Amino acid sequence: MTDDAPRLADTSSREILRLAVPAFLALVAEPLFLLVDSAVVGRLGVAPLAGLGAASAVLLTLSGLFVFLAYGTTGAVARRLGAGEQRQAIEDGWSGVWLALLLGSLAAVVCATWAHPFAAAVGGSPAVLDQATTYLRISALGLPAMLVVLAATGVLRGLLDTTTPLVVATVGFGANAALNIALVHGVGLGIAGAAWGTVIAQVGMALALVTVVARRARREGASARLRLGGVVRAARDGVPLLVRTLALRAVLLLTVTVAAQLGDVPLAAHQVTMTIWSTLTFALDALAIAAQALTGRALGQGDRAAVREATTTMTRWGLWCGVVLGLIVAAAHRVLPVAFTSDEGVRAAIAAALLVVAAGQPLSGVVFVVDGVLIGAGDGRWLAVAGTVVLLAYLPMLWLAREMAQGRGAAEGLAVLWVGFTGFMLVRWATLWWRVRGEGWMVTGAVR
Template structure:
């Protein structure tokens, strides 16, 4: 029996949903309509996601010229800021992307049906109507032809509140968190790290508001506008770094100030572009969909806390080994995450396309799109592995001249290179799950993965030291991929149609 238009050869494998992942694998790089759609969404999203880590790497390169202690201090602070930020920003941008994509897809379907029923009558009542199981709102047009996007207003209000709360939290608890991360009261790292973290936290509201705006653009399948804004903002960061760090002699504080300025610049550009196309003020308070955001946000909050817990524990264990292991770990972790985030652009494309397909109940496109982005993820991961293996020796010298730090970095690079296909799949599986609005499974599976991985971190770091931390992080990413395979491979949850 056919499901959603899936062809008969595919239906013969209906009882083996795992085979979906291998569907049309010979066409993985085919330049067809789906391939073009993935590239048009994924490539700008990838470049946008890469821009901030690249800017952070350039920050790290400048700071590395000051000294190993400064590099380690900033490393701990960046790790803390990033982990706290991920707790709020990933749920916000992921939920906004899915909700806006659903609203956009349903609006187009509704308009098409109205055109069929009404014919040439353009005086159609565009009031909000219930959707089929995935949302109760849709996108309409205002009198000045701007879009009314119900999820956009909610996302921006929530982003503003979360940003302010994050700033207050980091400023008030900076010293205590640094102590927890292994920076002792008599450590030369403490004062530098605390000052950097405090200054960097002032940019949290801009970051959260920018991410909310990016979620709206992604849901509308426009990833170019965020890319342009991020390029301008991060370029300003890179230009300000040498001026503030060396010319004005502000040191690591100058790097923090440059980053904050760049984040507010990105926010202003995104809001300016958003206001031109979207009505941000809802006509009534009831249009603010806080209930929907909180329900799905809770699930993703659990997932993100679980994920960040692993990274935080790993960073803490590295910091306890001393400034030089921490400096090496910080640089390598940034390279590891920066290269892996290339696959996150694929995840964004997969999420937007799948959210639209699920809203329309177009199961044929759901299967084709999911398999394609996962297959491209494997290809991308293999390519990154070869590139990193080739440039590892050269890349390490860009960040420091310290012999001990370089030695530890050279130990890390094999792990970074080999795990790229695994990391790519882990990120893309997240996008696939978000596109299916499978937030509950994402949360529950990640809790189990995190508990197992943190146990491995403590056990392996105590027995193998610095190397043990990287082995445990490799196990962490492998378990994330297994969780994604398990859901689709067994045809459970939103993927139950694969067993029909």
């Protein structure tokens, strides 16, 4: 490589911003679906809000299992792009979209059929379970669209286009907000109206993104037809990330289960707190998305030095973004709960938990960036093993948090639970740091 040839590292800051800013806005829009549902349903009372919390835990677990449809596709497509194989990149992306449709249809049947047992597994009073079951059965219809959105978004990110997903997410959020308000309070459908509004918005988003990917495919002469071999490869390559995600989702589900054991008020407060944490997580994950795309492209080009420099830059940015977000949450920890509920007990518990969330944001910033780097590198097998180790390490911490929270007030008990959750993030960072400091994950070429 000559001095005249531009390297990724020379323009990494500009490229990180170009990818991360639209991705940040789009990712913030995603959890806003749940924020809107929480704000609208919260006005119906504690039982509907707690029911939404239980149902959301199940839905996020089911959809989160297949997040590899976005993450794995981004890295794979970016590698092909870096190696100059754009037509093959798009065809590989289409295989991910087809896989998403198949998996989403299966997940919809399972979720609708087992809605009540799933809700009961999370816990809550009979009134809470009724609300959660209603929301789950309707929301199951949107799972195919939800997974197609993940896959199509991953294709576009791999092609270094984060603007289109932003536009689609923004329009989808606006439609979701309007539909929820109209159906829940205008028509009077209650929690069912919130579910229908989200389903309709998700289907519209899926259709829009698939249309954009189809146009890119025609431009490059890429085939959009169902190729069983490609779907099988996409599924096989996604297994390690699926295992990694299963471990991480198990952590979230176990945490909400403990919150349910503490009572309806802590569960309702945990739903709002977790939704706010997810919003912050997705915001920080914008840097991880840039890391996935830039890492995949650079490794496709065979430029290890660029990967190392971009990783250092994005990790530093992740740390400082976490500091800023933590300060904002700390300053607003008593204001934010007011938007979600009028119950003073729930508000106090949310405020206490948010202080713990604020303290953990710098840690979250570096965790998500490095995780994105390794996903972009296709280091799924190692991430699967590390995720399992972290889950096992979290179990005794969660047990201790539950024992310490029992018998305390709702606010203090929920804060203790979130301290335990922050311990999980600390262990996760330790495993990621150990891996990224070496070079075994930096495999170059169009295909890992």
